[in-house]
Amino acid sequence: MTGSTPPALPDSDNLTVNWPAPFASRPINATVTVPGSKSLTNRFLVLAALADGPSRLRAPLHSRDSALMVEALRLLGATIREVPGDSAYGPDLEVTPLSPDATSSRTHIDCGLAGTVMRFVPPLAALRKGASVFDGDPHARKRPMGAIIDALRGLGVAVTTDDGGTPSSLPFTVEGTGEVRGGHLVIDASGSSQFVSALLLVGARFTEGLHLEHVGKPVPSLDHINMTVAVLRGAGVSVDDSTPNHWVVAPGPIRAFDQRIEQDLSNAGPFLAAALATRGTVRIPNWPAKTTQVGDQWRSILAEMGADVSLADGVLTVTGGPEIKGADFDETSELAPTVAALCALATSPSRLTGIAHLRGHETDRLAALATEINRLGGDAEETSDGLVIRPAKLRAGVVHSYADHRMATAGAILGLAVPGIEVQDIGTTAKTMPEFPQMWAEMVAQNAAPADPTEGPSGGAQH
Numbered sequence: 132m133t134g135s136t137p138p139a140l141p142d143s144d145n146l147t148v149n150w151p152a153p154f155a156s157r158p159i160n161a162t163v164t165v166p167g168s169k170s171l172t173n174r175f176l177v178l179a180a181l182a183d184g185p186s187r188l189r190a191p192l193h194s195r196d197s198a199l200m201v202e203a204l205r206l207l208g209a210t211i212r213e214v215p216g217d218s219a220y221g222p223d224l225e226v227t228p229l230s231p232d233a234t235s236s237r238t239h240i241d242c243g244l245a246g247t248v249m250r251f252v253p254p255l256a257a258l259r260k261g262a263s264v265f266d267g268d269p270h271a272r273k274r275p276m277g278a279i280i281d282a283l284r285g286l287g288v289a290v291t292t293d294d295g296g297t298p299s300s301l302p303f304t305v306e307g308t309g310e311v312r313g314g315h316l317v318i319d320a321s322g323s324s325q326f327v328s329a330l331l332l333v334g335a336r337f338t339e340g341l342h343l344e345h346v347g348k349p350v351p352s353l354d355h356i357n358m359t360v361a362v363l364r365g366a367g368v369s370v371d372d373s374t375p376n377h378w379v380v381a382p383g384p385i386r387a388f389d390q391r392i393e394q395d396l397s398n399a400g401p402f403l404a405a406a407l408a409t410r411g412t413v414r415i416p417n418w419p420a421k422t423t424q425v426g427d428q429w430r431s432i433l434a435e436m437g438a439d440v441s442l443a444d445g446v447l448t449v450t451g452g453p454e455i456k457g458a459d460f461d462e463t464s465e466l467a468p469t470v471a472a473l474c475a476l477a478t479s480p481s482r483l484t485g486i487a488h489l490r491g492h493e494t495d496r497l498a499a500l501a502t503e504i505n506r507l508g509g510d511a512e513e514t515s516d517g518l519v520i521r522p523a524k525l526r527a528g529v530v531h532s533y534a535d536h537r538m539a540t541a542g543a544i545l546g547l548a549v550p551g552i553e554v555q556d557i558g559t560t561a562k563t564m565p566e567f568p569q570m571w572a573e574m575v576a577q578n579a580a581p582a583d584p585t586e587g588p589s590g591g592a593q594h
């Protein structure tokens with residue numbers, strides 16, 4: 132894969148021909164490395180576009196979301212070149228920042244279904260002279276955008292619809308003047324942490340910097356905001372986050388960088404889950420000793436579900452227990468679909484809380500997970516802020532993806548333990564992991580662990 136052209140949406144064949152999810156007839160025994168982190172790649176791309184000199188991203192993600200970000204930044208005036216690197220998942224990227232003085236013609240930016248593109252790029256477009264029109268996939272028009280639009284308007288930036296009205300979602304046009312004064316800004320970021328990250332990422336380039344204040348229900352996915360603050364500090368930006376719900380970004384340069392991108396620990400999740408679903412072992416090398424990625428939570432989540440989890444010499448090893456234990460988890464953020472798939476295979480009930488905002492993700496994930504688990508004979512129930520999933524024997528069937536990469540990978544996990552599962556539109560995994568179907572097949576093919584003769588043909592709660 133390259134970072135130059137956004138992969139097309141799956142064609143109608145992909146939508147109609149279901150992917151037969153590999154069933155694991157023996158415990159998985161595999162070593163897997165996954166491509167670079169979406170959240171880190173797209174943050175560093177934005178920072179590089181605003182930096183005080185050329186930057187390099189080593190081992191970045193190459194997927195639909197990162198390609199959309201690359202293309203958006205190019206359209207706004209950054210130069211992004213692929214250069215050979217050492218990653219098995221594609222070249223490095225060299226970024227020459229955009230020039231704020233350049234005036235460009237009206238630009239059309241495709242956000243696809245990428246939250247990072249639709250939230251992070253509009254504030255950056257405000258710093259360029261010219262109009263930028265933002266739109267995306269059909270479902271992108273349903274994702275919450277009001278907080279970013281209101282924030283830009285609060286900062287004095289015109290954000291309009293084609294007929295001159297005031298938008299509350301995609302599509303809209305940002306009329307950039309090349310300068311944003313900044314200062315104190317109050318937003319309600321309860322719909323997505325990306326509203327906060329988006330404004331912090333550009334805040335140092337506002338003339339007066341930014342004092343961002345959140346009011347309203349709690350901001351979700353705080354780990355992702357902490358990641359934003361960490362990458363900003365790494366690029367020499369002063370950020371004060373010592374008061375809850377306040378972030379103060381000092382005006383100043385963003386230092387150019389040469390940065391290796393960690394592998395995507397959230398996308399490591401389905402592979403680690405395979406160890407639990409099949410009572411096997413999955414090893415992930417190069418697990419970072421220290422990270423801001425929410426996916427580091429796999430170590431505690433999977434242990435609580437009965438797995439043996441160890442991190443030694445940078446290798447995370449997860450071995451599934453005799454059964455998957457249900458458990459209660461709060462605020463699992465983007466890990467929730469993978470956790471839910473494991474809960475559907477568990478032998479005791481689980482409750483997922485603090486994830487009401489998943490209704491505004493790639494699809495309404497709470498509705499999608501409950502519908503798809505129940506379609507297979509499972510017992511899942513939506514609550515006001517999450518899901519309750521009770522043990523039930525699952526049967527063969529089709530898992531619908533709803534254009535959501537994490538719904539597709541959740542279907543793949545179920546398919547390891549339940550024969551006859553198919554996933555509709557597996558191609559949607561290209562959003563963050565185009566290699567997924569091949570990597571999954573290779574993981575199952577590595578399945579060299581001798582079968583336990585006292586057990587059924589495979590592991591998991593379903594056997």
Ligand SMILES: O=C(O)C1=C[C@@H](OP(=O)(O)O)[C@@H](O)[C@H](O)C1
Pocket residue numbers: 169170171246247322323324325328351352355464465488
């Ligand atoms: O900033 C980011 O990179 C992300 C923040 C989170 O968004 P929400 O706060 O909307 O959950 C997460 O779910 C998403 O996958 C990536």
Ligand SMILES: C=C(OP(=O)(O)O)C(=O)O
Pocket residue numbers: 244245246247465492493537563
């Ligand atoms: C919510 C997600 O993506 P996005 O960055 O589009 O919000 C996700 O990847 O789980």
